[in-house]
Amino acid sequence: MQVQTLKGFRDFLPFEARKRDYVISTLKKVFQLYGFEPLETPAIEYEEILTGKYGDEGDQLMYKFQDKGERKVALRYDQTVPLARVISQYQNDLPLPFKRYQMQNVWRAENTQKGRYREFLQCDADIVGSYSPTSDAEIISLAITSLKELGFKKFKILINDRMLFTNLPNLGINDEEVPMFVRAIDKLKKIGREKVIEELVRNGIDSQKASYTLDTLENEKPTQRINDILEALEKMKVDKKFIEFLPTLARGLNYYTGMIFEVEIDGYDTGSVAGGGRYDNLIGIFAGKDVPAVGFAFGFDRLMEAMEEFKLFPSELPSTKILVTNTNNYAPTIVNTLREEGINTELYLDEKDLEKQLKYADKKRIPYVLILNEDKFLLKDMTTGKQETLTLEQVVEKFK
Amino acid sequence: MQVQTLKGFRDFLPFEARKRDYVISTLKKVFQLYGFEPLETPAIEYEEILTGKYGDEGDQLMYKFQDKGERKVALRYDQTVPLARVISQYQNDLPLPFKRYQMQNVWRAENTQKGRYREFLQCDADIVGSYSPTSDAEIISLAITSLKELGFKKFKILINDRMLFTNLPNLGINDEEVPMFVRAIDKLKKIGREKVIEELVRNGIDSQKASYTLDTLENEKPTQRINDILEALEKMKVDKKFIEFLPTLARGLNYYTGMIFEVEIDGYDTGSVAGGGRYDNLIGIFAGKDVPAVGFAFGFDRLMEAMEEFKLFPSELPSTKILVTNTNNYAPTIVNTLREEGINTELYLDEKDLEKQLKYADKKRIPYVLILNEDKFLLKDMTTGKQETLTLEQVVEKFK
Numbered sequence: 001m002q003v004q005t006l007k008g009f010r011d012f013l014p015f016e017a018r019k020r021d022y023v024i025s026t027l028k029k030v031f032q033l034y035g036f037e038p039l040e041t042p043a044i045e046y047e048e049i050l051t052g053k054y055g056d057e058g059d060q061l062m063y064k065f066q067d068k069g070e071r072k073v074a075l076r077y078d079q080t081v082p083l084a085r086v087i088s089q090y091q092n093d094l095p096l097p098f099k100r101y102q103m104q105n106v107w108r109a110e111n112t113q114k115g116r117y118r119e120f121l122q123c124d125a126d127i128v129g130s131y132s133p134t135s136d137a138e139i140i141s142l143a144i145t146s147l148k149e150l151g152f153k154k155f156k157i158l159i160n161d162r163m164l165f166t167n168l169p170n171l172g173i174n175d176e177e178v179p180m181f182v183r184a185i186d187k188l189k190k191i192g193r194e195k196v197i198e199e200l201v202r203n204g205i206d207s208q209k210a211s212y213t214l215d216t217l218e219n220e221k222p223t224q225r226i227n228d229i230l231e232a233l234e235k236m237k238v239d240k241k242f243i244e245f246l247p248t249l250a251r252g253l254n255y256y257t258g259m260i261f262e263v264e265i266d267g268y269d270t271g272s273v274a275g276g277g278r279y280d281n282l283i284g285i286f287a288g289k290d291v292p293a294v295g296f297a298f299g300f301d302r303l304m305e306a307m308e309e310f311k312l313f314p315s316e317l318p319s320t321k322i323l324v325t326n327t328n329n330y331a332p333t334i335v336n337t338l339r340e341e342g343i344n345t346e347l348y349l350d351e352k353d354l355e356k357q358l359k360y361a362d363k364k365r366i367p368y369v370l371i372l373n374e375d376k377f378l379l380k381d382m383t384t385g386k387q388e389t390l391t392l393e394q395v396v397e398k399f400k
Numbered sequence: 401m402q403v404q405t406l407k408g409f410r411d412f413l414p415f416e417a418r419k420r421d422y423v424i425s426t427l428k429k430v431f432q433l434y435g436f437e438p439l440e441t442p443a444i445e446y447e448e449i450l451t452g453k454y455g456d457e458g459d460q461l462m463y464k465f466q467d468k469g470e471r472k473v474a475l476r477y478d479q480t481v482p483l484a485r486v487i488s489q490y491q492n493d494l495p496l497p498f499k500r501y502q503m504q505n506v507w508r509a510e511n512t513q514k515g516r517y518r519e520f521l522q523c524d525a526d527i528v529g530s531y532s533p534t535s536d537a538e539i540i541s542l543a544i545t546s547l548k549e550l551g552f553k554k555f556k557i558l559i560n561d562r563m564l565f566t567n568l569p570n571l572g573i574n575d576e577e578v579p580m581f582v583r584a585i586d587k588l589k590k591i592g593r594e595k596v597i598e599e600l601v602r603n604g605i606d607s608q609k610a611s612y613t614l615d616t617l618e619n620e621k622p623t624q625r626i627n628d629i630l631e632a633l634e635k636m637k638v639d640k641k642f643i644e645f646l647p648t649l650a651r652g653l654n655y656y657t658g659m660i661f662e663v664e665i666d667g668y669d670t671g672s673v674a675g676g677g678r679y680d681n682l683i684g685i686f687a688g689k690d691v692p693a694v695g696f697a698f699g700f701d702r703l704m705e706a707m708e709e710f711k712l713f714p715s716e717l718p719s720t721k722i723l724v725t726n727t728n729n730y731a732p733t734i735v736n737t738l739r740e741e742g743i744n745t746e747l748y749l750d751e752k753d754l755e756k757q758l759k760y761a762d763k764k765r766i767p768y769v770l771i772l773n774e775d776k777f778l779l780k781d782m783t784t785g786k787q788e789t790l791t792l793e794q795v796v797e798k799f800k
Contacts, residue, residue, distance in 0.1 A: 004446075005489075006473060010442065011440065011441050011442070012439065012441075013439065013494070014437035014500065017437070017438035018437070025425075028718075032718050032744050033739050033743075033745070034739065035746025038412075038421060039412065039413065040417050041405075042405055042519050043443065043519060044409060044463075044518075045405070045406065045409075046404075046406060049403065065466075067463065090413065093413065095764060097749050100414065105443060107443070109467065119442050134726075134732060141736075235729075235731075286403045318428075318432050332534060332632055332635035333635050333636065335636070336541075339433050342433070343433075344432050344434075345435060346434070346499070349497050349538070350532050360495055
């Protein structure tokens, strides 16, 4: 038997799990500050609830199976379709607008060679039930505050209105060509103008027309809606330097109906760490009526990667501060006192020599070891190697 | 299409999700205080990793399917077998003893008519790699501190040593009868002595022998091991009133090898809210060597139920404190100020009349509404209905 995780699945050992926890709890705090409320939905849903909402690729990548009752079921693929179900199922319990955040894993049978995972955390915040530009602005402001709270200094919200693309047929792009055209220009930032035009030509657009359409689009001014959103952001005291109108921004997903945005962090080139927009046709599918919505999601793995790159994790995450050696009969009593004072303390559990206990602390990156001798307490700083003789009260003082 | 959750699966709407979050973060804090570290493992594992470890019933209830690559996979059934895999897979990165906590969902195709769920949260804390009685005591002390931190006052740790049952053959219970006997006496608290003896008789034990064996067992004294654990608990300053030796305590699961315990809360009769013990034969199965372990888990749903019954949730969980009405052009600016002061604030997003906005706050149980008139700010207490006129500074003062 091969004792291993499945391809595309990950264990998070303590060192990594602690960092994830830090980012999750920071985001939760900010989401709550903005009046967003937590929601949890099941990992498994009826297959028919999930399929047909994410396009052919989504249906392909979805984990589907039959349960013991031979029901066709599927694993959560994102958190938006479950939100749509919730909105329909609890219509009377959830007054609109409903502002919810959700942070759960989703599963997709992705091609792992592209560096993608098959289980990953999504962090969504959405406002359901409001058409107002203020709600679009709230989502953008929330994204900005979240990034600032995590410690990012230089980043940009690239913003656009998908309504701009409704003008494409007037510029000579047929209705049927529009999705292909949008897919192509979405790659502008990544592959550059020349390659985008090549792709358009490959797809049957005359090269001059491609170039002209791209030029026209690039020179578009913000729509009235975008201006309304920018005005709301100004009232929210959001610094303009974070916002950039980008008329060629398209975002892959088809369900957006209005404002769209992506978050790019200066100096982190893997791609946008967050994105979102308005999607007024999706949430109502189960309720059988129009329900407007606007929201965004962090790409959690990219966010973690960018945090790592810019060294934004606090040096002290909640972890063990002191290892108390098992060299004195009353070690458990000492440990109890330290814990009662709220100091994260580990007691060495076995009877091994002091050297082994110090090695253990070192391997576990526990910053201090309290060595209990019969007559005195030695506190050893594992980083500097320095030792000092302290009373228990002095130890408590130092760590509180 | 039926828009609903699958039987045995639950949505957690904000009111419930907030309470769950509170309990989870309280437990995490205590676990960290004791030097336990977080671990996360994937929802999906190779089927062969999971099967054969939980007995026939476990294999029956497990969610199994084939993935796109036709690999036989299964959903996480508990957190102990994944821990065993982790211990084997990362032998060089995880110095022993390894003290980890894990709080993730597990999936079991349970009979929902018994009020069981098919997706539920497990909260585990285990110490891997130590035989010492101090480690058993640490786990018990951890359970007690967790319960106290959650606000429980009256509860008991029922403790026993499965070694006692090795004496059963000497009392006339055949080796083959032992598992059946243990299963029967495990129900003593629940169904009473008479019914247990009936069950033993039904299974071929002479009624006098059943009665005599039960008597003998009930009068057993704590083993040396239990006494060592009790002594360690005393050094940890754990109050004796929380501990009770119960020689007939068996616990259903077969993998325990020594000390076992269950937590009963006075006045909560559904059953024990936590349980655990020593299991020295399970963690090493993948590593191919002996790896001792001791741990426990909270039954999260029962814990939540007991918290509810004793009204132990704080009146103020992190949620929206103020709804600011959309009755003034500068509402977004006011909201921004309140949020910058760290006050959880919601801005009413649409242009509706004041009455509708108040109704919304009421439905969402937001305790205060800040009504922005041109010249003054009215703060309305939604519980008492009282209103007061305040400056923005006074509002900030009041909520900080």
